[in-house]
Amino acid sequence: MTDVLLCVGNSMMGDDGAGPLLAEMCAANPVGSWQVIDGGSAPENDVVAIRELKPARLLIVDATDMGLNPGEIRVVDPDDIAEMFLMTTHNMPLNYLVDQLKEDVGEVIFLGIQPDIVGFYYPMTPPVKTAVESIYQRLAGWQGQGGFDKL
Structure with missing residues (x-):
């Protein structure tokens, strides 16, 4: 079974680049059996690719x-993503992406990193x-x- 790591964010916007940085780290030195997708600021464009992989687990990492x-x-x-009105810089709310994938993914884990400066x-x-x-160190x-606390 495949595990997919979807890294979300914009590397030109300070701390919003957390997801792309994680994708870069994984590309330079892969860990575990994760299939890494750098979703950038429009992760909804990767829905078809994720569906085709039919992952047992989808880990989404984003500055939130x-x-x-x-x-x-x-x-x-x-x-809870939609109800919480989480601040995001992306084209579409991430709950839309999750809703699109629920039928094709075994488990969805959304991991948020609190940003300081996004500009x-x-x-x-x-x-x-x-x-x-x-996060990178815990992937393997x-x-x-991953041992992280719930919000």
């Missing part, structure tokens, strides 16, 4: 304003970079929700 300290990581229930041409802040490294032995 959850009202926490910068760099904090939380598992967000995909069913064009800002560098990624150290707490968010550290958070991405933490990923169990359940």
Whole structure:
């Protein structure tokens, strides 16, 4: 069974580049059996590719304003994404993407990283970079929700 890691974000917008940074790290040094997709700022464009893979598990990683300290990581229930009005810079809300994939994916885990600065041409802040490294380190032995707390 395939596991898919969907990395979401815009690398030109500071901390919103957390997802693309994780995708770059995985491309440079793959870990575990993850099939990595860099969804950029329009992850809905990858729905067909994900459906074709029929993953047992889909892990979505995105910088998400959850009202926490910068760099904090939380598992967000995909069913709560729309209700929480999570701040996102993407073309479509991520709950739309999750709804499109529910029938074709065994389990969907949404992992949010609290950003500090999201703006064009800002560098990624150290707490968010550290958070991405933490997620990367846990991918090889990923169990359940990766050991991250729920929001």
